[in-house]
Amino acid sequence: METFSLMMAGSEDWLTLDEAAAYLAKSSHWLYQNRMKLRIPHSQIGKTYRFKKSQLDEWIRDSAKNHTSGSGNRNNLKKITL
Numbered sequence: 001m002e003t004f005s006l007m008m009a010g011s012e013d014w015l016t017l018d019e020a021a022a023y024l025a026k027s028s029h030w031l032y033q034n035r036m037k038l039r040i041p042h043s044q045i046g047k048t049y050r051f052k053k054s055q056l057d058e059w060i061r062d063s064a065k066n067h068t069s070g071s072g073n074r075n076n077l078k079k080i081t082l
Contacts, residue, residue: 013053020051
């Protein structure tokens with residue numbers, strides 16, 4: 001019987017908590033505390049967390065897009081006449 005390992009699953013795409021935190025330029029503590037609240041994509045394997053780099057990239061793009069859409073866009077403002 002073969003044992004599943006991350007090497008078999010293409011581990012170069014998967015990051016540990018510490019690696020993902022470094023990739024996001026945040027502390028491991030910050031990433032652990034905010035992974036659910038900020039909906040950071042991750043998988044839990046036993047007591048460890050793994051983050052797929054491509055999913056983190058997509059999360060960053062989506063977060064940036066949601067942050068900028070509507071903020072600072074003058075076309076969304078309504079003119080009020082008194």
